[in-house]
Amino acid sequence: MSPLLSIVLPVHGVERFLPRCLDSLGLGATPLDSSAAVEIIAVDDRSPDGCGAVLDEYAALDPRLHVLHLTENQGLGGARTVGLAEASGSYVWFVDSDDWIPEATLPALLAELEREQAADTPSDVLLTDFTHVYPDGSTEPNPWRHLLRGSPLVEGCTAREHPALLQTVMAVWNKIFRREFLLGLGVSFGRGYYEDISVTYPALLAARRLRYLDRPCYNYRRGRPGAITNTASPKHADAFAQYDAIFTFLNEHTAFADEHGPDQHLRSLVFDRTVKQALTVYDTPGLVPTELRAEFFRRIADHFARHRPPGYHFPSGLRGFQYRLAARGAQRAYGELRRTGRLPRGLRRRARAVAPAVRRGVRGGARFTAYNAFRRLPLDEHLAVYAAYWHRGYGCNPAAIYEKARELAPQVRGVWVLETREQAATLPAGVPYVIVNSPAYLRAMATAKYFVNNVNFPHTMAKRPGTVHVQTQHGTPLKAMGMDLMDHPVAADGMDFDRLREAVSRWDYLVSPNPHTSEHFSRAYPGRYELLETGYPRNDRLAVATPAEVAAMRERFGLAEGQRAVLYAPTHREGQGGYVPLLDLRELAERLGPGYTLLVRTHYFDSGGPGELTTGEQAAAVLDVSGHPTVEDLYLAADVLVTDYSSMMFDYAVLDRPVVVFAPDWAEYRRVRGVYFDLMAEPPGALATDAAQLAEALLAGDPAPEARAAFRKRFCPWDDGGAAERVVRRVFPVGGPRSPLTGTAELTA
Known part of the structure; x- marks a missing residue:
């Protein structure tokens, strides 16, 4: 029986990335699907490194992987063409071998394709959502998602019915094609750069039915060394041959004609x-x-x-x-x-x-x-631009600084940078904002005096003389960071250290939460900035939290009086591709019993997660709170934190509540990522390496108060509720008349 899906994987010079890609397709362990639903055709395009051997090693373990070794290099388009000729699935998906797919993606896609195959009019092309991943580990959601969500594509339509589709990315990797339809078009991948547009444009224009799946199904690696978007080459002119092929197709096909021609x-x-x-x-x-x-x-x-x-x-x-x-x-x-x-x-x-x-x-x-x-305009001495977590929304240290600056330096008006207008609904009342790449954004970035962020602003936005950049970072480091990652190539996967040095050169201030961070950040981020040893502004809320605020947060999450809330927050693991379920939540829930509630929060780098789990009457309830925008709310609601290597342990320690470290893979994590101290020797509380030990520690109530006290003494000496004020008084001119800017409307240029 022919497979439902053929995955074509061209491979050339990506040895360091290839295992992650193959593992994400279910080839590195027990196959995700034991039937013949999937075949993977890898084309070794005469790779100059060890890719061929890696492919053969995987193929020996999994019969779904078929490896073709080319004797002459064909380029990305040629390799895809060879792979397509060997494909036998009803649908075909072209995956780049330096990228990877999120956990649980393949079963979800197979279910979608089964529904498509059973439909009266199956889609010729299924478009999926995706995520951009940058060398520093930061991510960016699909920039064109707003053109797809809520559009006719969700139910199915043609390009003529939703022409905005042509404004989105024209790559093949987020499109799954019905194989017979694709072969019937008579198109081919071009030679050289931009090879896929000679296929994607004709396919989208000719499709009788297109559909969009609003699920991130692909992690696209951006900015890695060697990528064509970073490489000077005469091959960029190959685009013109692809354009010729597109318009030749349009000229030869009458499917795009109406009664007027x-x-x-x-x-x-x-x-x-x-x-x-x-x-x-x-x-x-x-x-x-x-x-x-x-x-x-x-x-x-x-x-x-x-x-x-x-x-x-x-x-x-x-x-x-x-x-x-x-x-x-x-x-x-x-x-x-x-x-x-x-x-x-x-x-x-x-x-x-x-x-x-x-x-x-x-x-x-x-x-x-x-x-x-806009950069030719004078600096606006009374404008500050704020952002957090790659423009995801309002939060963390920048939010705490913004709120204190409104109080102490009201003449400096602040504006927040957001990725989408939908995020504006999450802003507190009275917070102005701009949308990335809008005219108002460009003007603010070009003219503002102050910049506050917990990550770096885009490198395309140059630092003007006279501006002040405040870098807050977003956590006390257990794991190696910045330039220290040069000694840990797996964790540094594709990281551009020259770009990092350039970013650090813009900083005027770096906020430190404790002496430990000051020591290591000074080395990991070498620069001429002033180190502000103030404590973390975001932890001010925890340091001064009242019983009333705690009760309000518990009520918000439906926690009854007497119910013990456990916040489980594992960190991201490099090379794993998504949420890694190292803990059986149902087993833990059964061990804890009905007097407990598990609040589960996965790392924002990780796709997928536990979802809502149904447990029995004699087990703890399990709530997935990964999407809750403000982690401090969860801290206040929780009676105890369970984490592994996340910086959340340092923040939560401010509350002086029990912490349990669940570390079943400490040796591996320490080897891959690198750490700044031995967590097993200096934990914030009890230690556990399996579910039984974890349950025992949680049921004990407060099993390690001495360890917590020592941890707090080392890592929380400056958390007194005044960190934000200390930062504002050092950076901004305190006092002055209040800014006239009010309201929540989006700013315009």
């Missing part, structure tokens, strides 16, 4: 997107070699001449001027516009259209032009 709207959208991509490549520093830039720009002009659809209208505003200059091949004028934000003198009479474009929105190459234009 070819669907010019879709054709114009495709053309506009290809121009945008070409100009983005040209504008991005370091991609197109200097000696080839003139030829690359000439080819953009040639692309206009060959493929511009009849009736195509240039975009309005700034982007329209850029396109007109590109169409004319006016490289020098285009460069002046990009460099100065001003049109050449001969074109300035038409510049009235630029301002409306900046007000409406800034994308692609125009984003850099607008940002540079």
